[in-house]
Amino acid sequence: NEKLSILQFPELIAPTIVTKSSAMIQEFTEQYGESVIKPLNAMGGQGVELIERSSDIRDYDELMMLQKYIPEIRSIGDKRIIIINGKPESALLRIPAAGDHRANKH
Numbered sequence: 001n002e003k004l005s006i007l008q009f010p011e012l013i014a015p016t017i018v019t020k021s022s023a024m025i026q027e028f029t030e031q032y033g034e035s036v037i038k039p040l041n042a043m044g045g046q047g048v049e050l051i052e053r054s055s056d057i058r059d060y061d062e063l064m065m066l067q068k069y070i071p072e073i074r075s076i077g078d079k080r081i082i083i084i085n086g087k088p089e090s091a092l093l094r095i096p097a098a099g100d101h102r103a104n105k106h
Helices: 002-008 022-032
Strands: 016-019 035-039 049-051 064-068 078-084 087-094
Antiparallel strands (some): 078 087
């Protein structure tokens, strides 16, 4: 899964775990606060949720990626650089629509 490739670069990403356990999700959100959770096998923002409080936490049937939410994304966006064979080929800046926490192309 391409989402997992970021785990090779922990120094460049927000704190991240992959789990379906509510206990691990609870522990993560206690440590980092507001978090984004997304299914590994979905795309286009499908199933992406913002977890704001402990009442939002539940067990999941599939593995999910959980990341510390970076609120600055609302104003400065999410930068993506596409690297092919070690060379940057393209880049894009994704900024969420008003009232949305997702900054995806779809």
